[in-house]
Amino acid sequence: MALASTQTVSKYIPTHWYDGWKRLRKQKTAIVGLSIILFFIVAGLLAPLLAPGHWDGQNLAVRLQPPSAQHWFGTDDLGRDLLTRVLYGARISLWVGFFAVAGSIVLGSILGLSAGYFGKWIDTLISRIFDIMLAFPSILLAIAIVTILGPSLVNALIAIAIINIPTYGRLIRSKVLSIKEEEYIAAAKVIGMGHTRIILRHILPNSVAPIIVQGTLGIATAVLEAAALGFLGLGAQPPQPEWGKMIADSRQYITTAYWTVLFPGLAIMLTVLGFNMFGDGLRDALDPKMKQ
Amino acid sequence: MKKIVSPILGVLLAVSLMLTGCGSQSTTSPSAPQAEKTLIEGRGGDSVSLDPANVTDGESLRVTENIFDTLVAYKPNNTEIIPSLATEWKASPDGKEWTFTLQDGVKFHDGTDFNADAVVFNFQRWMDKSNPYHTGGDFDYFQSMFGGFKGDKGCVIADVKALDKTHVQFRLTVPQAPFLANVAMTAFAMASPDAVKKYGDKFGQNPVGTGPFVFKEWKPNDSITVVKNKNFWQKGLPKLDKLIFRVIPDNTARLTALQSGELDLMDGLNPSDAATVKGNSKLQLVTRPSMNVGYLSFNTTKPPFDNVKVRQALSMAVNKKGLVDAFYNGMALPAKNALPPSVWGYNDAVKDYEYNLDAAKKLLAEAGYPNGFETDFWAMPVARQYMPQPQKIAESIQADFAKIGVKTKIVSMEWATYLKKTKNGEHPMALLGWTGDNGDPDNFLYVLLDKDNANPPAASNISLYKNDKVHELLFKAQITPDIQVRTDLYKQAQLLIHDDAPMVPLVHSTPLLASASYVKGFIAHPTGTERFTEVSIEK
Numbered sequence: 033m034a035l036a037s038t039q040t041v042s043k044y045i046p047t048h049w050y051d052g053w054k055r056l057r058k059q060k061t062a063i064v065g066l067s068i069i070l071f072f073i074v075a076g077l078l079a080p081l082l083a084p085g086h087w088d089g090q091n092l093a094v095r096l097q098p099p100s101a102q103h104w105f106g107t108d109d110l111g112r113d114l115l116t117r118v119l120y121g122a123r124i125s126l127w128v129g130f131f132a133v134a135g136s137i138v139l140g141s142i143l144g145l146s147a148g149y150f151g152k153w154i155d156t157l158i159s160r161i162f163d164i165m166l167a168f169p170s171i172l173l174a175i176a177i178v179t180i181l182g183p184s185l186v187n188a189l190i191a192i193a194i195i196n197i198p199t200y201g202r203l204i205r206s207k208v209l210s211i212k213e214e215e216y217i218a219a220a221k222v223i224g225m226g227h228t229r230i231i232l233r234h235i236l237p238n239s240v241a242p243i244i245v246q247g248t249l250g251i252a253t254a255v256l257e258a259a260a261l262g263f264l265g266l267g268a269q270p271p272q273p274e275w276g277k278m279i280a281d282s283r284q285y286i287t288t289a290y291w292t293v294l295f296p297g298l299a300i301m302l303t304v305l306g307f308n309m310f311g312d313g314l315r316d317a318l319d320p321k322m323k324q
Numbered sequence: 325m326k327k328i329v330s331p332i333l334g335v336l337l338a339v340s341l342m343l344t345g346c347g348s349q350s351t352t353s354p355s356a357p358q359a360e361k362t363l364i365e366g367r368g369g370d371s372v373s374l375d376p377a378n379v380t381d382g383e384s385l386r387v388t389e390n391i392f393d394t395l396v397a398y399k400p401n402n403t404e405i406i407p408s409l410a411t412e413w414k415a416s417p418d419g420k421e422w423t424f425t426l427q428d429g430v431k432f433h434d435g436t437d438f439n440a441d442a443v444v445f446n447f448q449r450w451m452d453k454s455n456p457y458h459t460g461g462d463f464d465y466f467q468s469m470f471g472g473f474k475g476d477k478g479c480v481i482a483d484v485k486a487l488d489k490t491h492v493q494f495r496l497t498v499p500q501a502p503f504l505a506n507v508a509m510t511a512f513a514m515a516s517p518d519a520v521k522k523y524g525d526k527f528g529q530n531p532v533g534t535g536p537f538v539f540k541e542w543k544p545n546d547s548i549t550v551v552k553n554k555n556f557w558q559k560g561l562p563k564l565d566k567l568i569f570r571v572i573p574d575n576t577a578r579l580t581a582l583q584s585g586e587l588d589l590m591d592g593l594n595p596s597d598a599a600t601v602k603g604n605s606k607l608q609l610v611t612r613p614s615m616n617v618g619y620l621s622f623n624t625t626k627p628p629f630d631n632v633k634v635r636q637a638l639s640m641a642v643n644k645k646g647l648v649d650a651f652y653n654g655m656a657l658p659a660k661n662a663l664p665p666s667v668w669g670y671n672d673a674v675k676d677y678e679y680n681l682d683a684a685k686k687l688l689a690e691a692g693y694p695n696g697f698e699t700d701f702w703a704m705p706v707a708r709q710y711m712p713q714p715q716k717i718a719e720s721i722q723a724d725f726a727k728i729g730v731k732t733k734i735v736s737m738e739w740a741t742y743l744k745k746t747k748n749g750e751h752p753m754a755l756l757g758w759t760g761d762n763g764d765p766d767n768f769l770y771v772l773l774d775k776d777n778a779n780p781p782a783a784s785n786i787s788l789y790k791n792d793k794v795h796e797l798l799f800k801a802q803i804t805p806d807i808q809v810r811t812d813l814y815k816q817a818q819l820l821i822h823d824d825a826p827m828v829p830l831v832h833s834t835p836l837l838a839s840a841s842y843v844k845g846f847i848a849h850p851t852g853t854e855r856f857t858e859v860s861i862e863k
Contacts, residue, residue, distance in 0.1 A: 090723040092646035109650070110720055270719045270734050281716070284576035284594065 052241075055317040062313020068306030072299075076122035083116035088271045096289045106291035108282055114291065117273035118299050124274045125303060128189050128258040128267075129251040135193030137247055140200030145231055147201070148208025159205070162198035170195045171260060178266040185258075185274065188267035192257045196250060203246055207239035245315040252307035259300050275300045361861050362566040363843065366578040366587040369706040369739045370545045370571045373528030376513045377450050378461025380784065381743060382709065382759055382852045385510045386591075387548050387569055389853040391433075392513030392533030395424055395443070396504060400847045400854070401613070403763030405508055409438065409534065419499025419805055426490045430557045432516035433538045440486030445517040447484040447494075459525035462782040464747070465511040468771045470500075471802075478776055478799075498803040501810060505762035510853050536562040536857045545571055556857075563845070563860040575707050579838065582607065588843050588861065592707045593836040595653035601838045610837040612848035615666050617659055617768065618710035618757035620721065620828040621787045626752050628699075633691035635825040639677040640684035641724050642828050650720065651713050652833055659829035661818050662758075662772050666832070666850070668807070669765035669814035674822045685728045696729020702746070702754035705736045709835035709852055710757035717830070718755060748781040749788050756786060759852040765814045770798045773821055789826035 056062050075082065084103075091111035099106045105114035147158040165173065177191035211217065212235070220230050259276025261267035268274030270281075275296040282292035369383045376388035397408035410424040430438040449457045450466040452474045463473070471478030480503070483495040496503065506512070519532035531539045534557065537550035548569045552562055570587065572578040575594045581587045583604070593601065593609075601609045620642065622629040629635060644658035660676035663669060688696065703718035704711065711717060715736065722732050732753070737745070746754050761767050771777055775790035794817050801813035837848055845858045 088723055088726065090720060092643065092650045092720065095650055109716060110723065111650075265736070270715070271723060281719075284574070288596070 052314075052317045056313055059313040059316060061309045062317065065306045065309025065311070065313060068302055069310060072122045072126060072303055072306070075119050076126055079116075079119040079123060083113070083119045085113040085116045087112070087116050087120040087273045089113065089116070096285065096292070098289070099291055105295045106289070108278070108292050109285060109289075114278075114295050117278060118275070118295050121273045121275045121278065121296065121299060122303075124185065124268060124272065125255045125258060125300070128185065128192070129255040129303075129307075132189050132192040132254040132258070133196070133247050133250045135190070136196035136250065137200050137243060139193070140197045141204050141236070141243070143197065144201040144204030145208055145236065148205040149212060149227070149231055149235065155205075158201070162201050165195070165198045168195075171257060174257060174261060175264065175266060178261060183266045183269065185268045185272060188258055188261045191261070192254050195257075196254070199250065200243060200246060203242055204239055207242060208235055211235050211238050241318045245311055245318060248307055248314055249311035252304040252311065255300065255303050255307070360565050361563070362568065363564050363588045363856065363859065363861055364568045364570055364586070366570050366572045366581055366590040368571070368573055368575070368578070368592045368708070371542075371548060371569075372740045372743065373461060374531040374539065374542070374548075375460050375515070375528035376511050376531075377446075377463055377466060377515070378528060379511070380464050381739075383739075385853045387550070388513060388531060388533075389510045389535075390537045390550055390567060390856055391531050391535045391539050392510075392515065393535050394508055394510065394513050395426075396508045398508055398762075398849065398851065400849065400858070402850065403505065403508075403615075403760075405504055408508075409514060413504065415504075419501075419503075420496045422494040422496070422503065423487070424492050424494075426492065427557060428490050430534050431555060432519070432532055432534050433553060434516050434519050434532045436516045436518040436532075438514060438534050439489050440492040441489075442514060442517050443492045444484050444486050445520075446512075446514055447481070449515075449520065450512075451479070451481055451484075457520050457524065460528050464782045464784060465509065467782060468777045468784045469506045469509065469511075469767070471776060499805060500802055501805050502762065502764040502766045502802070505764045505767075509761045510851070511761070536855065537567055547571065558857065562857045564856055567856050573706055575712060582838055582840065585840075587840075589837065589839040589846065591835075591837050592709065592712060593838045594712050595651070595655045595836060598653060598655070598836055606841055607838050608841050608843075610839060610846065610848050611655075612709065612835040612837060612852070613666065613850040614657075614832050614834045615664055615760040615763065615850035616710040616757060616835070616852070617662050617664055617772075617832055618708070618717075618755070618830045619659070619662065619772075620830060621746075621751070621754050621756055622826060622828075623749055623752050623754075623786070623788060624790075624826050625749060625788045628691070628693060628697055629752060631691050632824055633687055634693065636677065637684045637687035637691060637728070638725065638730065639825045639828045640680050640687065641728050641730075642721055642830065643679045643724060644676075644830055645679070647717055647720060648831055651717055652831060655836060656831040656833040659832050660822070662821065662827065662829050663765050663768045663814070663818065664760070664832040667760060667763060667765055667768065669811045671815040671818040673815070674818055677825070681724065681727050688728055688730070693729070696731065698731045698733075699752045700735045701725075701732035702735050702742070702751045704739070704742060704755055706739050708757055709759055710831065710833050711755065712833075714755050744781075746786045747783050749783055749786065751786070754786065759850075761851050763850070765810075766798070766802055769814060769817055769821075770802065773817075773826065774798050787826035789821075789824065791820060791824060794820050794824075 089112055094107050095109050095111040097103055097107040103113050108114055143158050147155040173195045174191040177194055178187050181187040217234060220234060258267055262274040262276030263280040268277045278296040279293050285292050371384040371387050372381055373379050373384055374388055376392055393409045395410040396405050399406055410426055412425040414423050426440060432438060449455050450463050470480045473479060480496050480498060480500045482497045486492050513533060516532040520527050523530045536553055536556050538553045540551050541549040550567050552565045572581055575592050578590045579597055582590045598609060601607045622635050624630055648656045648658055660674050661671060701718055701722060704714040718734050725732055758772055771784045773785055773789055775795045777783060777785040778788045778790050797813045797817040801810045804810050839846060842861055842863045844860050844862050
């Protein structure tokens with residue numbers, strides 16, 4: 033989104049994107065959300081520089097220490113520095129969130145585009161599969177998938193990606209259905225353009241805006257789902273510093289050492305909040321009805 | 325702004341996930357009419373089966389202890405032998421012939437008479453693999469305590485016969501020193517012959533004994549209910565009308581349930597919560613005399629653990645003192661032998677491997693693994709008396725192993741599966757432990773480390789450790805009546821075992837329990853299973 037705002041550059045950018053950015057900048061919540069996201073991205077990237085210790089640096093002698101000058105967030109029950117683990121946890125959560133959503137979008141788009149564009153039995157088949165998947169509570173479906181694949185962070189990512197495919201698939205299908213009837217598509221067909229070219233060059237670019245909005249909001253959901261799977265012991269495996277896993281590991285200390293659950297919990301909350309605020313703002317900014 | 329709600333939901337989700345372990349059903353709260361006295365005990369895992377002869381885990385035996393009786397029993401607070409179904413017993417001078425005099429007029433819960441024929445029926449069922457009722461499991465305990473089944477070379481029991489209605493005689497192939505202590509074990513309890521015939525391999529779900537409580541209902545992974553046996557042979561007992569064993573896997577959640585009155589008694593208190601219990605006037609802390617060992621077993625048949633240097637190197641990389649301080653609140657001793665110091669025969673001269681990561685790394689390089697290796701590290705899914713937080717302990721050991729280059733992946737599975745797979749030797753490295761059953765060193769060393777018990781799929785020696793010299797010593801100790809000689813033999817065996825390092829003995833814990841203060845007469849037994857015959861609720 034970091035597009036320059038000078039007039040010269042704007043010539044090369046589709047106007048509705050540029051307009052969107054202008055409107056986005058005016059939305060305070062979106063900018064706050066974006067800042068939070070950037071903050072966590074930077075924290076994750078610079079974790080080796082920022083973190084005071086090693087994320088698996090166990091020291092039983094200093095277990096369950098409250099926040100102090102030496103350990104800003106305190107230490108957990110194995111004497112590991114919590115600030116370090118929360119910072120490294122940002123890497124895991126954002127990585128899972130981003131790639132799970134990317135996976136859902138790619139697969140969802142392929143299926144949604146095929147269903148919407150070709151219609152007939154292809155549409156019926158794909159739509160019914162989506163309906164079936166949506167009939168399951170998504171976290172249950174994720175648990176089932178992870179159980180089959182075996183508990184690990186990568187498998188949790190795959191499971192989260194799979195359960196979210198129908199969301200994107202349906203979204204893009206509905207968009208394709210309306211675009212397909214546009215005159216320029218008819219024109220493209222008339223001059224003998226192939227299906228692939230029509231889909232990739234004309235339909236896809238015009239249906240991508242709602243996907244971006246949904247994807248941003250989807251990252252928040254994915255982060256939460258990864259945390260839930262981690263909490264259940266089905267996602268990240270010890271000693272990985274995944275936030276949900278950190279809460280699960282420390283929940284027995286909630287009365288005696290609140291910081292062990294507070295900081296990972298805050299990290300989850302802020303990340304989710306950031307993506308939701310940004311996603312909301314993005315939706316408003318990209319909505320054509322909002323055009324001045 | 326709809327989406328703003330979801331982070332709040334997220335926090336609620338996290339909180340609610342944390343609380344789910346607590347359960348919320350209080351439909352069986354103890355505030356029923358005064359006539360009905362119900363006690364609910366909370367515990368960490370479900371029973372595997374209620375056929376005592378076919379289980380080895382404490383969660384199963386804890387329940388069968390209250391449904392069944394043994395010929396002889398232990399005192400409520402130690403492992404001294406007292407009469408139970410047998411009122412008297414006598415050994416011949418050579419120790420090879422034992423005669424038990426039985427109580428007359430005792431009946432099983434289903435009305436079947438208890439007599440010498442029933443005793444013979446039970447022993448035949450356990451010892452004879454060709455017996456039609458030798459079903460429902462592997463009879464592991466019989467195999468490990470009596471040296472195998474009928475026809476096996478090591479089998480101690482040659483013959484059992486009924487002399488008359490109330491006298492039963494055992495002929496042994498060798499004078500087994502711990503014979504009487506073995507017969508008293510909860511596992512060798514008298515089952516109703518009629519019920520065994522009726523249910524066959526389903527007897528474990530339909531247990532019928534002579535004990536103080538009658539089996540009523542088993543909801544898997546939730547609760548087991550037993551009710552008062554009105555015709556119990558100890559007149560006027562038990563004092564309770566109903567006893568419920570409820571599964572709450574998480575130690576903290578279980579304590580919360582006790583505090584809220586959902587439970588009357590709980591097993592497996594986290595040592596770190598002892599202060600909470602002491603500070604609550606409505607609760608009382610119960611300590612169980614220590615007679616256990618928590619250990620890390622290496623599968624000595626799987627590379628690289630078949631290399632003794634690797635095992636020794638890893639033994640040096642375990643910070644036992646740190647584990648005791650961190651996870652037992654000091655309520656445990658670092659272990660250097662599989663045998664706990666509370667049992668006679670303990671060899672204090674064994675010098676433990678010193679916690680030294682540099683030396684460990686060096687030894688590992690000598691063994692041919694200068695860069696370490698990768699392996700799975702199995703950890704129990706449930707809290708045990710000898711290990712209240714197995715996952716944490718695994719994670720802590722994992723970090724130390726990583727420092728010497730041994731990268732481990734912690735693997736966990738459902739409890740019954742875990743036991744089954746470790747007995748089958750499928751693990752490379754696994755946490756487990758043992759609580760003594762009869763106070764004899766044989767019950768630790770022979771069960772956990774003799775080659776006789778290293779045979780999958782029913783290995784109680786899950787390290788599958790086979791050392792002929794150790795076997796010789798342990799076997800000799802078994803058939804020698806003189807306790808001084810036996811002590812000496814066990815001490816020698818412990819030295820050999822130490823050098824071979826088939827397992828890392830981690831700790832001997834003093835398990836903690838907690839109960840509501842109105843629970844009276846509860847005494848925690850060192851074997852980990854206790855009777856509720858004398859327990860009452862006085863509100």
